[in-house]
Amino acid sequence: MQSIVAFILIFSIIVIFHEFGHFYFAKRANILVREFSIGMGPKIYHYQGDETTYTLRLLPIGGYVRMAGLDEMAETIERGMQLILETDSDGQVETISLATDQQNYNGLPIEVFASDLEDEMFIEGIPFGQTDVRRFRVSRTANLVEADGTIIKVAPSDRQFQSASIWQRMLTNFAGPMNNFILAVLAFILLGFFQGGVPTNDPVIGDVVDSSPAADAGLQAGDQITEIAGQSIDSFAAIGDAVSNHPKEELDLTYQRDGKEHSITVTPTAAQASDGSQIGQLGVTPSQSMNPLTIIAAGFQRAWAIIAMVFAVIGSMVKNGFDINNFGGPVYMYQATSQVVSMGWLGLLSWLGALSVNLGIVNLLPIPALDGGKLVLNLIELVRGKPLSHKIEAYINIVGVVLVFLLMIAVTWNDIMRFFG
Template sequence: MNTAIAFILIFGALVFFHELGHLYFAKRAGILCREFAIGFGPKLYSFEKNETVYTIRLLPLGGYVRMAGEDPETVELKPGTKVGLVLNEKEEVTKIVLDNREKYPNVRVIEVDQADLEHKLIISGYEEYEEELQTFRVHEKAHCVSAGEETQIAPFNRQFGSKTLGQRALAIFAGPAMNFVLAFVIFIVIGLIQGIPVDKSMIGKVMPNSVAEKAGLHEGDKITSINQQPTNSWKDITNIVRENPGKEITIDITRDSKKMAIQVTPAAEKEGDVTVGKLGVQEPVEKSVLGSIKLGFDETCRWTKLIFVSLIQLVTGHFSINDLSGPVGIYNLTDQVVEYGPIRVLSLAAVLSINLGLFNLLPVPALDGGRLFFFLIEALRGKPIDRQKEGMVHFIGFALLMLLMLVVTWNDIRKFFL
């Protein structure tokens, strides 16, 4: 149960903050965002707020923000179509009822002559038994009603394509960027909780049943020398201890202003083909806000470099598709990490967030990086690529990504049962 909860929280957080980046900057640019979804497939839960429907869907394969103008708009009022109009006190159309008009009292039925729901925001037509053409102004937030479903119209100035190249690029880039921000914040929280490692000549946490605990070493002991060799840093301590596996050493310490010497025999442990000494103590840590911020920045940069190199190696063939993991693999990894406590779970979430951010920045169709690549082409040529052609490229890319996801998930399942 703990694994399932941790997996849901990690997956939900990663997708939520990624899509939140898209949503925030899209709305800031004035784009109508129809849906904010976590997951794909059948809808499990939804609610509407500020023009946007927020949904949780069944398949944990990602999420999306559906922006007006990105998908083909379904509302098309052809001449001769009979529709019902619901007007407000200003005689503006607030609802365009395409069927089941009897459910709306005081609806005015017209036969459409022409309609422009993107630019002029008008509907012209003839009411029954009337020969005079009437023109109605449509409210910019009017809804079209069909089969009981209401869809808000999207004037051109509320559509994704109406915005500047910079606004569009920022709305797309903000998703992956939020994953890096999330990882940065998580690493800061980890630093605030467990402290930041410091290179001092002293004992950090002493592990239970370790040789250090049995010898009487305590957390906070300041080490002045080992075997009469002066120690000024944690690195000095580890170097001397590693060089003496299974050999008794004398550690001179200061504890509560008292000096004492403690004899201890480092445990001999294998590291590859080399045997090294281990005391069973951790590096000393200090807690500070500034130090935690620095840790967050350093760890985010370190993991970004590591994951970026791994992605390059995947592209160049150093890794195979069998080395990739999907939701099932991440669930299994979460199961292993949960046993080590919440700090390890937070670390996993941070690393996965960076992974998601970098992966989405790859210049692959259907990913955010693919969208940004098309924006780059638009900037270079001075005009956008034909929308139908670009849409076809992204559709093919999405289909290939779904195929890749199926293959990766199948590999994860096979590994699970091996």
């Protein structure tokens, strides 16, 4: 249960940050955001804001920001549909309900004859019990009650996504992954403060492992190593370089303590490397820095290191071929979260940062239906001077959705096989 709660919490935080990026920049571009949803599937709860409805849905596997545009309303209200209209004292429609199975004694049932909820803002229809077609003016801020009871706003054409400038749309599409990177940096910065600092590359010992060669030789925390086996030491990384090639060999070591220089002999232990070879180890850890600027810089550096690692994996697949084992879906993320839970909340914070970076990069891949695919369409429009036709763009998005769906099935199945294997 603890692992499930941790997984839902981490994934929800990442989704909220990602979608808030789209939400914020859409609002800045005067794009109508109809719904901000956490989760997918059936609606559990919704809250109606001034323009946006905030919903919580059953399946904690994602979320979305629903922006008005691309003929969405034209597909919602069709000739022959049954609606319930609520009007103000002047006869202007303030609420359009598609949920005709719900009792509404304040509304007027009609059968739709024609409608335009983008430019002219009207609905024509035959009211229940009458035979003549009536025309109703619709408010630019009218509510639309969907079949499941979710309340959203109608979308005049000037508030739709495609009415914003190309640069505003590009920024809105990019903002989700951008927020993932920002979240990762914040997580790593907080981790640095909470764990008492970040490792420095200074040749100063932060801690000495008990019963290690360093402890046996009398080295202490705070000692600054200046020379090993005749090699000058100017960084902590240089300590490892000087020791790793000499397992079980006596080495002369010089260090400074309290302003005085001391010389000793140490014999590194032999540890097995990933390639099977043996490397020498002293048993010391780097010193920690609590300098706020150093911790902030370390947060950016750690996020960038993960970004570089992920792109290295992508580059390897481009060069050597696709490998599904380089991907992980919800099953893998849950399994990894279960392992991280044992490391405590600092481990979860670190995992949050790493996962946020990965999801940000995945969303930037130039695959239709993902943010990266949308950015590619924006660039095509920028070069052509006009967007692709809605029909072509719809076909591209359908192909993208199918590809993503098939990839998710394959990745999830592979995760299950690895989990039980």
